[in-house]
Amino acid sequence: MGPLSYLAPAKINLYLHITGRRDDGYHLLDSLVGFSDIGDRLTITPADQFSLRIDGPFAKNFTAPDMDASPQSGNLVARAAWAMARATGRANPGVAIHLSKNLPLASGIGGASSDAATTIRGLCQLWRVDPDADFIAPLALSLGADVPVCLRGTAAFMRGIGDVVTPAPAIPAGLGAGMDIVLVNPLVPCPTPGVFRAYAQDQAPFSAPLVADPQWQDSGDFIAALRSTRNDLTAAATATVPAIRTILDALGAMDGCALARLSGSGATCFGLFASPAAAEQAAAKIKTHHPGWWVSHGIIF
Incomplete structure (x- = not known):
């Protein structure tokens, strides 16, 4: 299989209510989330060893740990790839991932979470893994509170600490396509x-x-x-x-x-x-x- 290319869409919290706080310090949320055709771009190509290449307008803002392709990487793309490899019994993700970073970092639109979710979806396609397999949802949540809703990728209500995701009605179009x-x-x-x-x-x-x-x-x-x-x-x-x-x-x-x-x-x-x-x-x-x-x-x- 050749390279697979994906949009990692920006996540928009259309509203965000804080409804409580757990004893472990995590806040409980109630949010309507939509996605945009503005986003990062990931290309996943089969390879002998795992590698991560980052370019784009905001690549310069990454620190050295964020560029690391090891299992200890600070980058959620690398961490998602290694987590998927472990969950499916692989010693190595065996892909080359190219991330074009078009969204600002730490900007409240889920760039890293969407990148991680897109990595999971792409590896599911490449490895013919059922994206609804039982291990996928907890794996996504382990990477961050926004990753489960980003894995869904369409309008949804997000509650709990991000682990309760339910479909929302489609966001209506204006005068254009959306x-x-x-x-x-x-x-x-x-x-x-x-x-x-x-x-x-x-x-x-x-x-x-x-x-x-x-x-x-x-x-x-x-x-x-x-x-x-x-x-x-x-x-x-x-x-x-x-x-x-x-x-x-x-x-x-x-x-x-x-x-x-x-x-x-x-x-x-x-x-x-x-x-x-x-x-x-x-x-x-x-x-x-x-x-x-x-x-x-x-x-x-």
Whole structure:
């Protein structure tokens, strides 16, 4: 089999409620997650020995442990490959993986988690492993709380510590192939552990679990459902990276922006638009006024 190429889509937390905290310190979440056609790119090629090559706009931000291809690597792609090899009785993953890193690091859109999930899916295809095999879900969770929902790769509700993933209704289209989205990041890392520490220090009350899953029939219903929710980490993330507030204000001021919100623990924010033209114009305007920010636009599904 020749090289297999995959998009590792950006994960967008359309809302994120913190509903509690376990005795072991892990927070309990309630989130609606969508995915975008904006993402990293992985190519997996059969090989005698495992190797990992990284390039792309954000490859320079990786540290030496993140470039390591050993089982002790700090990179979730390598760790996912070695975990899959162990789970399937292989001494070595036996693939060469090429990761084109297009998403900013530590940016709240699940880049590393999506890369890991895409590695799992790709190896399942290459090795003819059932992606619903019993060992896959716990293996994904062992790599990180966002990996199980990224393994699903379509709109889903994520609860517990990320281990409870259930399907969500399809995200409705705007005027194009999907609802249009603009992603903006100030290129300032916003590591998740630090944001959760800031959230805990604020001693904010936990959100009550939703009585029922949000439902929608069209884009108007969808936006209305989202407006009844929030991202509970916004204040903590903004305290960590103040530029988040500037980004949210900039997105909210754009013509055609139906909703502007922080994704995950940040610092990436998103704006939802009903038309490709409005999203494209907003992205171009923000890039012009803030050339030091990362800005991208696409669709969300």
